[in-house]
Amino acid sequence: MVGLSIGQDIGIQYGGSARVLGVLGSGGQGTVYRVDFHGKIMALKWYDIGKISSPEEFRRNIENNIDDGPPDRRFVWPQFMTEVNQDGEFGYLMELMPDKYVQLTDVISNFRQVSDPLTGRLNSRPVLFSSLYANLTAAINIVSAMRELHRVGKSYQDLNDGGYFIDTDTGDVLVCDCDNIAPEGCNFGISGKPGYMAPEIVRGMAVPDVQTDKYSLAVLLFRMLFRADPLEGSRVLGAGVLTENARRMAYGNNGVFIFDPNDASNRPVAGRQDHVVRLWEFYPQYVKDAFIRSFTLGMGDPSKRLIESEWQQLFIRLRAEILGCICGAETFCVNDLTAAGRCRCPACGREYAVLEYNNNSIKAPIYCGYKIHVCELDPLFGNTETVVGEVVENRLDRGMPGIKNCTPLVWRARLPDGKVYDVVQGKGMPVWSGLHIEIGNTRARVMQPDVRHI
Ligand SMILES: [Zn+2]
Numbered sequence: 001m002v003g004l005s006i007g008q009d010i011g012i013q014y015g016g017s018a019r020v021l022g023v024l025g026s027g028g029q030g031t032v033y034r035v036d037f038h039g040k041i042m043a044l045k046w047y048d049i050g051k052i053s054s055p056e057e058f059r060r061n062i063e064n065n066i067d068d069g070p071p072d073r074r075f076v077w078p079q080f081m082t083e084v085n086q087d088g089e090f091g092y093l094m095e096l097m098p099d100k101y102v103q104l105t106d107v108i109s110n111f112r113q114v115s116d117p118l119t120g121r122l123n124s125r126p127v128l129f130s131s132l133y134a135n136l137t138a139a140i141n142i143v144s145a146m147r148e149l150h151r152v153g154k155s156y157q158d159l160n161d162g163g164y165f166i167d168t169d170t171g172d173v174l175v176c177d178c179d180n181i182a183p184e185g186c187n188f189g190i191s192g193k194p195g196y197m198a199p200e201i202v203r204g205m206a207v208p209d210v211q212t213d214k215y216s217l218a219v220l221l222f223r224m225l226f227r228a229d230p231l232e233g234s235r236v237l238g239a240g241v242l243t244e245n246a247r248r249m250a251y252g253n254n255g256v257f258i259f260d261p262n263d264a265s266n267r268p269v270a271g272r273q274d275h276v277v278r279l280w281e282f283y284p285q286y287v288k289d290a291f292i293r294s295f296t297l298g299m300g301d302p303s304k305r306l307i308e309s310e311w312q313q314l315f316i317r318l319r320a321e322i323l324g325c326i327c328g329a330e331t332f333c334v335n336d337l338t339a340a341g342r343c344r345c346p347a348c349g350r351e352y353a354v355l356e357y358n359n360n361s362i363k364a365p366i367y368c369g370y371k372i373h374v375c376e377l378d379p380l381f382g383n384t385e386t387v388v389g390e391v392v393e394n395r396l397d398r399g400m401p402g403i404k405n406c407t408p409l410v411w412r413a414r415l416p417d418g419k420v421y422d423v424v425q426g427k428g429m430p431v432w433s434g435l436h437i438e439i440g441n442t443r444a445r446v447m448q449p450d451v452r453h454i
Contacts (some may be wrong), residue, residue: 003031004046006128010091012037018044018082029160037080037093044082045179046091053189054344055088055398059155061182062092070149074141076165076176092179101174102127102163107138108161108223130169132330136160137171139224143315144384145175146217147308150210154181157208159216160193161223184210192216194247195229199299202252206391211302218294218305225283228276230295233258233266242296247325257295259288284334290314312375316384320376323365325350333363341447353401353431358443366401366431366446368393377442388439403437404428412438 001430003088004010009017018035025032030047043170052058062078070077078092079090106112106127113122129135130358142164147154156175163177180190188206190196200206222230236242236250246332258273259280280288290306297304306314321333329347336344342351342417343365352365355372372389375381388407394400405411411423416434423429429437435446 004033004044009044010035011043012093013081013083018042020044029179034096035093041096042079042093043440044091044093044097047089049087049089055090058179058188059090061186062179064183065154065181066092068152070178071152071154072145074145074173074175075149075178076174077178082379090369094176094178097165097174097176100169101172102168102169104138104161104164104166104220107166107168108227110227127168129171130344131324132322133319133324134171135224135331136322138166138173139171139221140167140171140312140315140319140384141171142220142224143217143308143311144329144382145173146213147312149181149310149383150213153184153207155184155210155213156181156214156216157187157191158192159213159220160196161220162193164220175234176328178181180208184373191427195219195231195251197251197331198302198304199252199255200250211305214302214305214307215294215298217308217311218291218298221311222291226276226279228258228268228273230257230291231255231266233273234269237269237272255295255299257292260290260296261292262296281330281337284318284332287314287318312384316373316375319374320362320364320370323352324367324369325352326368333365343415354447355403356445356447358445363447366391366403368401370404372444377444378440391429391431394428397430400430402428402430407439409440414438 004020006020006022008020010020011017016038018037021034021036023031024034024043029051030045033044035044041088049055063081066078076097078094078096080093082091082117084090086094102112108219110127111124114125115122146156158177163175165174165176182188190208191201192208196216196219198212201208201212206212219230231251235256239246242250256263257267258268293304294306319409321344323333323343324333325345325348327345327348329345331346335342336346338344338351341354343354344351352367355364355366357377364370368391370391371387373384374386374388375384390404390406391401392404394402404424405423408425411427413421414436415432431446437444
């Protein structure tokens with residue numbers, strides 16, 4: 001394929017043209033260019049048509065996706081098709097990725113290559129989440145974006161770390177590479193990225209669909225949390241460079257999860273993968289159970305894979321159970337729950353009261369900055385972003401936390417002596433002993449209060 005030239009004008013279907021300004025990057029199916037379309041800077045993906053097995057059907061599928069629109073705001077969706085040129089080549093226009101977002105591939109490897117504008121030399125720059133909270137917010141965003149996609153009857157098909165861009169400060173996510181997304185039952189030749197492909201695809205028994213997306217999603221989430229490949233342990237690493245046949249065996253026929261409780265033949269290699277073991281020990285058992293199920297039962301039986309709403313509930317709980325201590329340390333409540341029911345910071349020993357909800361198993365440490373999301377009150381609620389309450393420091397009693405109502409809904413706070421107070425928007429209540437808060441149909445109870453944070 002001959003690429004597009006700087007300054008070249010590309011005709012856009014239904015009118016106008018886009019002028020090529022520069023190259024943004026290239027991938028397996030083509031190159032992405034920076035273009036000017038009617039004064040707006042956009043991205044143009046231009047296909048290497050020789051790598052597309054059925055170009056006409058592939059193009060029609062993208063046109064259908066443009067007509068349908070994105071499943072939700074997180075998808076960087078195709079917007080306009082180009083005209084087809086004399087060589088049968090084409091592409092599509094989409095929004096430009098905002099500068100602040102970095103590819104998940106770089107987040108997982110903890111660094112990215114940045115080219116020096118003067119010398120062109122590549123330098124490594126660290127890429128880290130600002131907090132565990134942001135890391136888990138990104139996981140929630142990825143899971144709920146995939147949930148919305150599957151809800152409209154489509155699958156992503158090429159789900160891997162290259163398809164997501166992350167704001168590492170907030171955990172916001174944008175989903176790109178949306179051009180292989182197709183209705184369930186349709187596939188236009190893509191099979192996926194090694195390491196992310198479901199075993200049945202590696203074996204040549206299936207093509208990508210919603211069930212294989214679920215497997216790839218579990219791999220992606222495992223990599224986000226543990227920074228490792230779930231099947232790459234001593235057995236795979238000991239084999240050296242994998243031949244095609246060895247890869248098919250390791251990832252298709254008889255892959256073994258590195259933490260399979262019933263098969264220790266592929267454990268992380270001591271001295272080389274110690275970080276994976278440390279991270280595995282850090283996460284609560286319910287998280288480990290989800291990955292064990294995904295990479296044992298879920299390997300051979302797609303119906304045993306976790307569905308997105310299960311992942312969503314798990315990550316909502318996990319994020320709520322973070323303790324962000326004022327000393328800077330972060331842990332999960334269940335890791336450091338005292339006999340008295342408080343959460344103790346493992347670094348400095350400060351103790352925090354815990355908020356329990358009546359309709360789920362969340363144990364949320366009450367620390368300044370903790371935001372109560374609507375989805376924590378109702379685990380089946382699809383909205384993962386709306387904040388209904390926040391823990392703030394009491395202005396009159398420094399160091400004493402209070403819970404502020406951030407909604408127009410009037411909360412009812414019930415004290416242990418039975419007195420009930422209305423808490424209106426913008427107002428809060430101190431974290432008193434035995435406090436019950438009624439938020440709509442949900443009740444939250446403060447466990448082991450009277451704990452100062454300073
Ligand atoms: Zn601390």
